[in-house]
Amino acid sequence: xxxxxxxxxxxxxxxxxxxxxxxxxxxxxxxxxxxxxxxxxxxxxxxxxxxxxxxxxxxxxxxxxxxxxxxxxxxxxxxxxxxxxxxxxxxxxxxxxxxxxxxxxxxxxxxxxxxxxxxxxxxxxxxxxxxxxxxxxxxxxxxxxxxxxxxxxxxxxxxxxxxxxxxxxxxxxxxxxxxxxxxxxxxxxxxxxxxxxxxxxxxxxxxxxxxxxxxxxxxxxxxxxxxxxxxxxxxxxxxxxxxxxxxxxxxxxxxxxxxxxxxxxxxxxxx
Ligand SMILES: Nc1ncnc2c1ncn2[C@@H]1O[C@H](COP(=O)(O)OP(=O)(O)OP(=O)(O)O)[C@@H](O)[C@H]1O
Ligand SMILES: [Mg+2]
Numbered sequence: 627x628x629x630x631x632x633x634x635x636x637x638x639x640x641x642x643x644x645x646x647x648x649x650x651x652x653x654x655x656x657x658x659x660x661x662x663x664x665x666x667x668x669x670x671x672x673x674x675x676x677x678x679x680x681x682x683x684x685x686x687x688x689x690x691x692x693x694x695x696x697x698x699x700x701x702x703x704x705x706x707x708x709x710x711x712x713x714x715x716x717x718x719x720x721x722x723x724x725x726x727x728x729x730x731x732x733x734x735x736x737x738x739x740x741x742x743x744x745x746x747x748x749x750x751x752x753x754x755x756x757x758x759x760x761x762x763x764x765x766x767x768x769x770x771x772x773x774x775x776x777x778x779x780x781x782x783x784x785x786x787x788x789x790x791x792x793x794x795x796x797x798x799x800x801x802x803x804x805x806x807x808x809x810x811x812x813x814x815x816x817x818x819x820x821x822x823x824x825x826x827x828x829x830x831x832x833x834x835x836x837x838x839x840x841x842x843x844x845x846x847x848x849x850x851x852x853x854x855x856x857x858x859x860x861x862x863x864x865x866x867x868x869x870x871x872x873x874x875x876x877x878x879x880x881x882x883x884x885x886x887x888x889x890x891x892x893x894x895x896x897x
Contacts, residue, residue: 633659637691651677653841666827674842675820708777712789714769716761723757747775767798839884
């Protein structure tokens with residue numbers, strides 16, 4: 627891992643125009659991610675996490691501030707950047723392999739060059755043998771794994787993941803986390819991961835950014851000093867719990883402060 631910042635987010639702000647007036651979703655958010663780092667973003671529901679990720683993928687423009695990826699300001703979709711969404715978003719009329727080939731069609735590229743890579747990713751995600759299956763013949767976890775293969779197939783340097791395992795049960799989620807760490811350790815990708823699950827963020831990440839309630843601003847940044855490789859058993863250790871508790875407390879305090887200021891109505895957020 628080098629100390630080269632691959633992602634530089636500076637004073638990122640986004641205000642949506644809606645029928646009920648402007649919605650300030652993100653305000654002056656800063657984030658730096660080094661080459662090969664695994665960074666998570668956590669914060670209460672609706673604080674602006676997806677808004678930031680979508681801006682990083684150039685799916686919409688910022689209202690203010692800048693995002694640079696690999697030294698270039700993000701202005702249009704880039705092939706160095708892959709994105710995995712909360713739902714797998716597979717095309718239901720295409721089989722698994724044809725879904726994985728879809729980005730190549732968009733980029734007018736022949737997937738042949740990437741055949742070995744795709745085979746290896748299918749192996750890593752335990753999807754070998756299912757290439758001809760239609761999405762409706764696959765479980766939710768398999769569909770989600772296929773969407774990860776799709777995002778990694780053309781070898782982007784940066785992977786943006788927006789609650790990719792949100793819809794999965796706890797057991798499948800643990801398996802997915804192990805699989806993701808395995809891929810990450812092998813590929814040295816730079817990953818930005820959004821999740822509601824604080825333990826998941828701590829388990830996976832080198833660094834966790836906490837966002838305040840909307841509009842999303844920087845709250846605290848936690849470096850996670852837990853050694854790697856990280857076995858699942860780590861999640862039952864005291865050192866792990868202590869970090870999870872501190873991050874949760876930070877979010878509770880931020881939510882309380884926003885509620886005291888009359889800016890926050892929700893009294894809960896997911897764990
Ligand atoms: N296209 C849009 N038009 C208007 N408002 C929007 C739009 N997209 C998001 N918002 C608003 O911006 C705010 C931030 O939304 P965002 O989806 O980024 O939150 P989030 O942190 O990802 O939440 P969650 O954890 O629930 O996924 C919310 O108040 C949301 O209603
Ligand atoms: Mg979201």
